[in-house]
Amino acid sequence: MATRILVVDDEPRFIRLVEANLVTQGYEVTKADNGQKAVDLIVSDRPDLVLLDVMMPVLDGFEALKRIRAFSTVPIIMLTAKGEEIHRVRGLELGADDYIVKPFSANELLARVNAVIRRAEFSKPQPEQSVFQHGNLQIDLARAKVEVDGEPVLLSSTEYRLLLQFARQMGEVLTAEELLTGVWGPEYREDKEILWVCISRLRQKLESDPKEPEHILTRPGRGYMMPSLEK
Amino acid sequence: MPQRSITGSLRPQELEAIYAISKVVAEPISTESALVEIIKLARPVFIFDNVALYVLNKQSEELEPAFARAIGRGRSSAADLAWGEAAANQAFTSGRNYIREAEISPYTDRLDQRFYLGLPMIVGGETLGALVFIRFGGPTYTEDQINLAEFIATHVSQLLAHQALVDRVANLEAERRLTKMQDDFIAAISHELNTPLGFIKGYTTTLLREDTEWDEQTRRDFLNIIDDETDRLSELIESLLDSSRLQSGSMRMNFETLPVAEVAETLLERVRTRYENMDIRAKTELTDVKVSVDKQRLAQVLDNLISNAAKYAPRSPVFVGFYASQQKFIIAVRDKGPGIPEEYLEQIFNRFYRVPQRSAGVRGSGLGLFICDQIIKAHQGKIVAESTLGEGATFQITLPVITEQQAASNGGT
Numbered sequence: 014m015a016t017r018i019l020v021v022d023d024e025p026r027f028i029r030l031v032e033a034n035l036v037t038q039g040y041e042v043t044k045a046d047n048g049q050k051a052v053d054l055i056v057s058d059r060p061d062l063v064l065l066d067v068m069m070p071v072l073d074g075f076e077a078l079k080r081i082r083a084f085s086t087v088p089i090i091m092l093t094a095k096g097e098e099i100h101r102v103r104g105l106e107l108g109a110d111d112y113i114v115k116p117f118s119a120n121e122l123l124a125r126v127n128a129v130i131r132r133a134e135f136s137k138p139q140p141e142q143s144v145f146q147h148g149n150l151q152i153d154l155a156r157a158k159v160e161v162d163g164e165p166v167l168l169s170s171t172e173y174r175l176l177l178q179f180a181r182q183m184g185e186v187l188t189a190e191e192l193l194t195g196v197w198g199p200e201y202r203e204d205k206e207i208l209w210v211c212i213s214r215l216r217q218k219l220e221s222d223p224k225e226p227e228h229i230l231t232r233p234g235r236g237y238m239m240p241s242l243e244k
Numbered sequence: 245m246p247q248r249s250i251t252g253s254l255r256p257q258e259l260e261a262i263y264a265i266s267k268v269v270a271e272p273i274s275t276e277s278a279l280v281e282i283i284k285l286a287r288p289v290f291i292f293d294n295v296a297l298y299v300l301n302k303q304s305e306e307l308e309p310a311f312a313r314a315i316g317r318g319r320s321s322a323a324d325l326a327w328g329e330a331a332a333n334q335a336f337t338s339g340r341n342y343i344r345e346a347e348i349s350p351y352t353d354r355l356d357q358r359f360y361l362g363l364p365m366i367v368g369g370e371t372l373g374a375l376v377f378i379r380f381g382g383p384t385y386t387e388d389q390i391n392l393a394e395f396i397a398t399h400v401s402q403l404l405a406h407q408a409l410v411d412r413v414a415n416l417e418a419e420r421r422l423t424k425m426q427d428d429f430i431a432a433i434s435h436e437l438n439t440p441l442g443f444i445k446g447y448t449t450t451l452l453r454e455d456t457e458w459d460e461q462t463r464r465d466f467l468n469i470i471d472d473e474t475d476r477l478s479e480l481i482e483s484l485l486d487s488s489r490l491q492s493g494s495m496r497m498n499f500e501t502l503p504v505a506e507v508a509e510t511l512l513e514r515v516r517t518r519y520e521n522m523d524i525r526a527k528t529e530l531t532d533v534k535v536s537v538d539k540q541r542l543a544q545v546l547d548n549l550i551s552n553a554a555k556y557a558p559r560s561p562v563f564v565g566f567y568a569s570q571q572k573f574i575i576a577v578r579d580k581g582p583g584i585p586e587e588y589l590e591q592i593f594n595r596f597y598r599v600p601q602r603s604a605g606v607r608g609s610g611l612g613l614f615i616c617d618q619i620i621k622a623h624q625g626k627i628v629a630e631s632t633l634g635e636g637a638t639f640q641i642t643l644p645v646i647t648e649q650q651a652a653s654n655g656g657t
Contacts, residue, residue: 118449
């Protein structure tokens, strides 16, 4: 089945632009012209990726993002206008997987979409039947589910993938560049901001005290690591 | 200096006055009227003829008189010269009370025997100015009286400090509002400019993709969009320039005195050619009066109103009416669209304002009606909007006509 992408924007011309490009890559496109419709479509259609514009009537992109994140981990790319840095960070903090700054080129759009799709594929349930345990944190690799103290935690696909990266290399210090390349893709190598926001969100969700983390530690000047627990 | 309780040495009458004074300070109306009130309250318990308040001007770093009253014997021209500026400066620079008393002599005029008491006004370590009391011909200031005067000075200081704080808050608030307006303005402009730019960039790079061949029809469609968005971008820049020229008053207007019939005819013809696919219904009821107009600018206003009707009331006929009496010339544009909620009618002429719900999905800069309003104001006229929800909206322009006298004084042009 083709990968389905929901494009949410109030400008028909914009939707046409994005659709024309996505279709050439074999993606199937569904459309919504406001945030409310987007939320409804995610419930009924379960798209594989959502491109969500920030500036929209009825329900703006951030509000829609908040509502979507309350029930879904679908990968989301926010479309923000240039010069609105605050929007970028806000989107990431609310759980967006990536952002594209308008105006953008067709190639940039496709590169970002492909990268996020690739990440999402990766974080889908793996056939390996195993459970990873780190203190009170448990990752069910078969079902791609995370629990802390037995309570399920909802992670976005990017957050999940970042967590797996740490788990796979437990005990090793990973540099920002390595994490960005491994989780987001080589084109994100310099995008430290996106990593900081994502780590901070992971800590909020996983750590009993995000200021005194036990699962993801900062090694100042070097990077981050998940410490080995057996000594 | 020995610490003494001020209130301990006061008589009931003085205590009452001081209590009343502190109440005045606590509920300040304006500094001036509070001072008048304080002096009125102090006077029965503390004898003086003149009182003057000097406040530091922070720019010039000099004391400036802020308030002065002649109360007792001093209400004469000679007394007007005695306002204790030197005493104020002494008290201000030293930060201490300053007393200078004249020698009593039967040979000199009482008004020349001046007893000065200067008190520095200090709040939170900062000296704000000085308060000076003047007695003509004595008596000497006793310790108790100085005590009382100090108390009054403290309260006046507090009053000034309070006023300074209020002024500062008001200044900061005004500054903050200005900054916010500028920020909003910049955010609105960049968003408006970015939208067409985003399409131009997006569609151009789509056509330039090396891995894809677009069919002829799609190619043409995309190029048309790029062309259209380029026009939009330049219109937007033109509107921005217009709006800033109009705001700063540097827009050049070419006024001509023309018969209203000619104005109506020119405008209508232009509208008909420009919107040939629209159902435009015209009505004219004219007299032979003349108006002074910039034809280009007036046409721009009408254009804007009709294109708004096309955008917000699609499929509705547009009624354009020209009416003239001996006093005024009216142009009305009416549509039968969804209308504008009453609470927004005033604001729609503000720069960058767009009616929230009505604007959904309709592109616009929020500049059009602002420009219309400014152009009509430059014609000494006014533009208003009326609307009944569900029945449509009417924009009415009223322009003054040229009277016989004005026409004559303009050489009859």
